[in-house]
Structures are given as C-alpha cells and as structure tokens.
Amino acid sequence: MIEFLNRLFGRQTSGATAKERLRLVLMSDHLSLAPEMIEAMKRDLVDVISRYVEVDREKIDVHFENQDNVLAMLANIPITGVNRNSGGPKPQTGQRAPRKRRKKSSSGQQSSGTPAPAT
C-alpha cells in the first residue's frame, strides 16, 4: 500500500533505489569479469564497421560507464578512411579521419536478468 502510494506520487523508495543500484553494479561487475567477452564484442563490432569504413584496430577503446542509472557502452573507434565499395576488401591506404565517438546505451529492460556469473 505504502509502495503503491509512493509510486502514485512518483517517489522512489530506498528499497527500489537499492535494487536499481544493485542491478547496475552487478552488470558492471559481470562485464569487468568477462574481458574475453568484451574482446569478442570489440572484434565483431569492428568487423561490422569495417564493411563501411576503415578503422584503426589497434586504437579502439571500448569501455562502460554508469550514467544516470543507465549502463552505457562507449566505443572510441578511429576511422582511417572511407570504403567506397562497401563490403569489399579494404586497401591499406587512406587518410586518418577525425575520431568518431559512438555511444550505445543498454536500457534496464534489455538486461534485467543477471548474466551468468563469470569465472
């Protein structure tokens, strides 16, 4: 009942805050405990992007940040050239373009469950 009233007036109980914080912190924990998963994701990400632009694979930076109750993935992928015929093999030439910042956020609903504990 009290919880209902709180919801009615848009107040969040400290219990709900605790649950939200816990969900976020565990997502971060699981990500940091699965470096090989991050590496695999980085590779896949670059493979997709490379179909359209040339990127500097050595200088890719992917990390995660808590931003206002959302766990965000921030990927910094330096682009070295644009692939004109997308999908084809990329020549190793081309000028370094400005770094492009991509942001991808994972909403709470998307991953409300606990990922399998990484060992």
Place this chain on the structure above:
Amino acid sequence: MHVLRQPFDDAQGEGSKEPQPDAASVKLGRAIVITSGKGGVGKTTTTANLGTALARRGRSVALVDADVGLRNLDIVMGLESRVKYHVLDVLEEKVSLDEALVRDKHSPTLHLLAAAQTREKEEVDTQKMLELIQTLRERFDYVLIDCPAGIERGFQNAVVGAEEAIVVCTPEVSAVRDVDRVVGLLGNRFSPQLVINRVRAQLVKKGKMLSVEDVNSILRLPLLGVIADEPEVIVSTNKGEPLALRTDSKTAAAYHAIAARVAGEDVPAPTVEYKESFMSKIGSLLGGRR
C-alpha cells in the same frame, strides 16, 4: 520456481549417506561450506544453527571453523571454555582429531573443530585441509565448514574439501554483490543454495529494504531459507546457545526448516511474515524472552 536440490534422501537413517563409487565400503558424509564473501552477514550463526538443527534430527555433525585467526564459532556455540586444540594442531599432527573435536553441550552427535585464534590463514596447508575434511566425512553425516569473509586463502581453504555450498546474504546491495562474486568463484563444482538473513519484514513492507524476491531475482539461486532479523538471534548469541535449540521460536523454526531442506525434505517455500501476529505483540508487551 526453484527446485531445491535433493542429492539424496536423508530421512532413511543408515542408508542415507552418499554412495561413493570409487571408495567401495566407505560412505561419506556431506561436506557443506557456509560462505558469503562479505563479513558480518551471519555465516557463523547460520553454521551453528544449521548444525544444531541437523543434530536435533539425530544426524552426526562436525562443525569446522575455517576462520583461522578470528575464531568465533566456539563462542556462538557456547563452547569456548571447552576448546583445547584447534584445526591447525590437527593439520600439523600435534594432536589427534579426537583430541581436538569438542563435543557440544546440548547435542551429543554435534562436534566442533575450532579455528586457531593466534595463527594466520596463510599457515593452513590447503591439501591437508582437503584431507581433513575427507576424514571428517568418513565419520560424520554432515561436515559444516564456516568460511571466513573474503575471497583469499581462507576462502580457498574452506571451500577445498566441500562438495556443497550455502551462501548467506543480507538484503543489502553490498552483501548481494559479494554473494554474486562468491558464486562466480565457486564455479561449476557447486550448486550453491541461498539463505537470506536479517530480513526485516516491516521495512520490506514499507519499501525500505530489498525483499527476498528482489534479492533472488538478481542472484537466482535455490532458496534454502529466510531468517528474520529478530532480537532473539542476538540474545542467543549473547548466551552462546544456538536458537535452533528452542522449540518455541519462529526464527528457530526457520532454521529447522533449513535443516529439513538440506536433509532433502520437501518443506514449504521459505517466507518471512509481513504482519506482526497478535500473539507476538502480546508476547513483546509482556516482556517475552530477552
């Protein structure tokens, strides 16, 4: 719904122990580590009460305090004055296992192997600890290992001989996080079961505390038991008499329900009462138990 793990039926007396295919004639008892990661969530209290409740069911139980350097289980059991030797004395073969095992005051089938208070966790030989637990399993139906806080050497030593794990958690962000980490460290060798301790039904009702459902929607472990945060738990620790000795307490009943589940009995799903009953209100008005 979680299905509680029932490795084997324990209610049948003699034939209850786990058959060991490779050790033909020796029936080994069950070695269960009680762990949590975070300190102060109630591992020792849970170990003492589960051990007492299992002994009350007529099972032989050895309690092993693996918290070398910070020994507490003897205090909670009220056996501190009877402890002469400790687990390191046994591991270093200074005394025999029988000399070091302390018989419980109340339950003749319950024994305690105390930790060393003046030694360090790093002094424990992990391989020898494994052998000790194995030896205890040959002699007792249950070997309950009280794990120290942390995930370092002490944790490794407590876990090495166990084949099952009970993780104790309180409804707090930090405790749940640590349990999540410990469950990850335990890996696939264990199927950890969860005890949620110190639940305050009134606070949960007001939305000021994580509920049992909140905690386990995140941890997703088989729920072995829920223990309310009741003053009588503290009182029993003060006295050195595990609450599970009593028959007139709801919290004691919760510990007995845990023991029944561990023994493989199908008891109703654990809950905490959200409403203070009329009788318990009267009880607390009249003073009740201290």
